[in-house]
Amino acid sequence: MVNFIFEYYIFTRMSRMKKIGPGAVVAAAFIGPGTITSASFAGSSYGFTLAWAVLFSTFATFILQEMAMRLGIIGQKGLGEAMRYKISHPLLKSIVILIIISAIVIGNAAYEAGNISGAALGFEVNLIPIYGFTLNPMVLGIGLLAGLILLLGDARFITKFLMACVGVMGFVFIVSAIALKPDMRELIKSMFSPQIPKGSLKLVLALIGTTVVPYNLFLHASVSKNNWNEASDLPFARKDALISIFLGGLITLSILIAAALVKTQTGASIESLPQMAKNISPVLGDWSAQFMALGFLAAGLSSAITAPMAAALVACELFGWSKDRSKIGYRSIWLLIITLGIVFSSLGFKPTAIIIFAQFANGLLLPIIAGFLLWVVNDHGLLKKNTNSTFENLCGILVIIVAMILGVKSIFYLFN
Numbered sequence: 001m002v003n004f005i006f007e008y009y010i011f012t013r014m015s016r017m018k019k020i021g022p023g024a025v026v027a028a029a030f031i032g033p034g035t036i037t038s039a040s041f042a043g044s045s046y047g048f049t050l051a052w053a054v055l056f057s058t059f060a061t062f063i064l065q066e067m068a069m070r071l072g073i074i075g076q077k078g079l080g081e082a083m084r085y086k087i088s089h090p091l092l093k094s095i096v097i098l099i100i101i102s103a104i105v106i107g108n109a110a111y112e113a114g115n116i117s118g119a120a121l122g123f124e125v126n127l128i129p130i131y132g133f134t135l136n137p138m139v140l141g142i143g144l145l146a147g148l149i150l151l152l153g154d155a156r157f158i159t160k161f162l163m164a165c166v167g168v169m170g171f172v173f174i175v176s177a178i179a180l181k182p183d184m185r186e187l188i189k190s191m192f193s194p195q196i197p198k199g200s201l202k203l204v205l206a207l208i209g210t211t212v213v214p215y216n217l218f219l220h221a222s223v224s225k226n227n228w229n230e231a232s233d234l235p236f237a238r239k240d241a242l243i244s245i246f247l248g249g250l251i252t253l254s255i256l257i258a259a260a261l262v263k264t265q266t267g268a269s270i271e272s273l274p275q276m277a278k279n280i281s282p283v284l285g286d287w288s289a290q291f292m293a294l295g296f297l298a299a300g301l302s303s304a305i306t307a308p309m310a311a312a313l314v315a316c317e318l319f320g321w322s323k324d325r326s327k328i329g330y331r332s333i334w335l336l337i338i339t340l341g342i343v344f345s346s347l348g349f350k351p352t353a354i355i356i357f358a359q360f361a362n363g364l365l366l367p368i369i370a371g372f373l374l375w376v377v378n379d380h381g382l383l384k385k386n387t388n389s390t391f392e393n394l395c396g397i398l399v400i401i402v403a404m405i406l407g408v409k410s411i412f413y414l415f416n
Contacts, residue, residue, distance in 0.1 A: 022069065022159070022220060022223040022224045022227055022237070022240060022241070023065075023220075023237075023240040023241040023242070023243065023244030023245060024159065024162055024163040024166050024240075024244045025158075025159060025162050025219060025220070025223055025306060026061075026065055026216050026219065026220050026241070026244060026245060026248075027166050027244040027245055027247060027248035027251075028162040028163075028165050028166050028302035028303065028305075028306055029213065029215075029216050029219060029302070029303060029306035029307070029310065030061065030210065030211050030212075030213050030216060030248060030303075031166070031169055031248050031251055031252065031299050031302070031303070032111070032114070032115050032118065032210075032299050032300060032302070032303030033114050033115060033117070033118025033119070033296070033299060033300055033303070034111070034114060034118075034206075034210040035210040035211065035252055035255070035299070036118065036255055036296065036299055037118075037210075038203060038206040038207050038209075038210050039054070039207065039252050039253075039255040039256040039259065040255060040256070040258075040259040041203055041206075041259075042200075042203045042206075042207060042256050042259070043255070043256035043257060043258065043259030043260035043261075043263070044259045044260065044262070044263045045200070045203065046197055046200055046203070046260075047190075047260045047263075047264070048182075048186055048187050048190040048256070048257070048260055049190055049195050049197055049200070050190075050195075050200060050203060050204060050207065050256070051187060051190040051191045051253060051256060051257075052190060052191050052192065052193065052194040052195070053194075053203075053204045053207040053208060054191075054207055054211075054249060054252050054253045054256060055191050055192075055249065055253075056194075056208070056402075057207055057208040057211035057212055057249070057252075058211065058245060058246055058248070058249030058252070060208070060211075060212050060398075060399040060402065061211050061212050061216075061245050061248075061249075062241065062242060062245045062246070063392070063395045063396060063399055064212065064217060064370055064373065064396070064399060065216065065217065065220045065241055065245060066238060066241055067373050067374070067377045067388070067392070067396065068216075068217040068218075068220040068221040068224070068373060069220050069221065069224045069237055069238070069241055070234065070377060070383060070386055071221050071373070071376060071377055071382070071383070072220070072221035072222060072223070072224035072225035072226075072228070073224050073225065073228045073229065073230075073231075073233055073234060073237055074231060074234070074382070074383045074384065074386045075376075075379075075382040075383055076225055076229065077221070077225065077382070078218060078221045078222040078225060078313065078317045078323075079217055079218045079221045079222075079317070079369070079372075079373065079376075080100075080218055080222075080313070080314055080316070080317025080318040081317045082221075082372075082376045082382070083096060083097075083100075083317075083318065083372065084317070084318065084320065085382075086372075086375070086376060086379070097318045097319070099365070099368075100314065100318060100365065100369070101314070101315060101318060103214070103365040104214070104215050104218075104310070104311055104314045104315075104365070105311055105315070105333075105336075105337070107215070107365070108215060108307045108308065108310065108311040108337050109311075109336075109337050109340040109341060109344070110344070111303065111307045112304060112307045112308060112337050112338060112340060112341025112344075113340070113341045113344035113345045115300045115301075115303040115304040115307060115341065116139050116142050116143050116146075116300060116304050116341045116342060116345045117139060117300075117345045118296060118299065118300040118303075119138075119142045119296060119297050119299070119300020119301050119304060120138035120139050120142055120297075120300070120345075139342060139345045139346060140342060140346070142297075142300065142301055142304060143304070143338055143341060143342035143345075145301065146301060146304040146305045146308070146338055147334075147335065147338045149161060149305055150305060150308065150309060150334050150338075151331070154325075155223075155226060155325070158305065158309070159223075161305070162302050162305065162306065165298040165299075165301060165302035166244065166247065166248070166251075166298075166302065168294065168295065168298040169251050169295050169298045169299055169302075170247055170250070170251055172291055172292065172294055172295030172298070173251050173254040173255050173258065173295050174250060174251065174254045175291075176254065176258050176291065176292065176295075177253075177254035177255075177257040177258050177261075180257065180258055180261040180262070180265070181261075182257050182260075182261060187257065191253075207252075208402065209366075211248075211249070211252065212366060212399070212403065213366075214365045214366045214369045214370075215307070215310040215311065215314060216310070217369055217370070217373060218310055218313055218314045218317065219306065219309070219310040219313060220241070222313045222317070222323070224237060231386060234386065304338070304341065307337060307341075308333070308334035308335075308336075308337035308338050308341075309334055311333055311334065311337050312330045312331075312333035312334040312337075313330075315329070315333045316329060316330055316333070366403040367400050367403040367404040370396070370399060370400045370403050371400055373396075374388070374393065374396045374397070374400065377392075378393070
């Protein structure tokens with residue numbers, strides 16, 4: 001009897017371990033070129049001072065993603081499905097769907113161009129002239145690889161691939177930060193002593209805006225729904241999210257640390273991803289440039305997969321289409337996003353400008369989506385006894401307030 005119980009325990013643990021991964025999908029989605037750019041600028045410009053913003057954004061991401069995860073597991077609904085379920089007024093439902101589809105599709109197309117371009121930035125290749133334009137073969141190759149993975153890979157393969165990308169990013173950026181020997185006392189002090197130096201507010205908002213991403217809420221709920229289906233799975237799913245998201249936050253913090261120390265030790269400012277790879281070489285050696293380029297590739301490629309996948313899931317859930325990966329509706333959306341990403345990248349749009357536009361569109365959407373999510377996870381009919389606690393609601397309200405400030409500031413920055 002004891003042996004049976006032990007074997008059953010091991011079996012259930014192993015079967016659940018096979019489902020680990022939705023958290024890594026979220027981490028792979030938010031650690032892209034936008035996060036690297038924002039963290040690099042922050043570290044190069046203000047040293048460790050804005051490390052607290054990374055810690056806060058990681059905490060805020062976990063709060064919202066845990067709610068989305070719970071909706072998927074207990075409510076067995078994606079966030080888009082929950083919107084169609086909860087909003088009964090036809091006109092209001094149509095308006096909400098239109099706004100979200102517009103922001104997610106346009107925003108993710110913009111993100112996709114930045115993702116593909118950012119993945120290629122660490123590599124020097126010969127550009128190919130085509131009818132007055134120049135094509136970077138790395139851009140085309142990365143876009144096609146992302147498309148092939150979405151076309152041919154099943155859900156488990158894609159999850160494992162994204163977990164591998166997160167592992168590569170973690171290894172590259174965390175090792176680089178440790179090798180630069182940061183002052184841990186100063187770093188910890190900066191993480192828990194919030195300061196906003198003059199001129200740094202835009203970077204604070206960027207660090208939060210590239211980590212707390214609206215489409216990840218749809219993505220996490222949907223992937224969790226497919227991976228877990230019982231209340232007893234919640235502890236495992238929560239650990240999956242906690243470990244993955246805080247690993248993502250550690251990667252972001254490592255990038256900030258590396259940029260800050262490169263500036264201190266070489267005097268060189270980091271204003272682009274190639275500069276990060278180039279300027280770290282005098283400090284760590286020639287190997288470090290290629291090492292960093294590998295991290296950029298993993299960050300860009302992982303986000304190049306998750307952005308179109310999330311857009312397809314959002315469209316399918318809001319329009320009531322099948323989320324079967326072989327269906328034309330699902331495939332047409334992710335194909336559109338990847339195609340637009342390749343085209344925008346090939347036309348020579350600067351990734352930074354594209355990323356800023358995407359941050360603006362999603363910054364406006366975030367408080368709306370977060371507010372709706374908070375409403376849904378307090379529905380006893382959907383989540384039964386797993387609705388939000390008072391503490392979780394207070395944390396959610398705090399995140400929504402910050403998201404609203406982020407959205408308002410995004411408007412001011414756009415027009416100024």
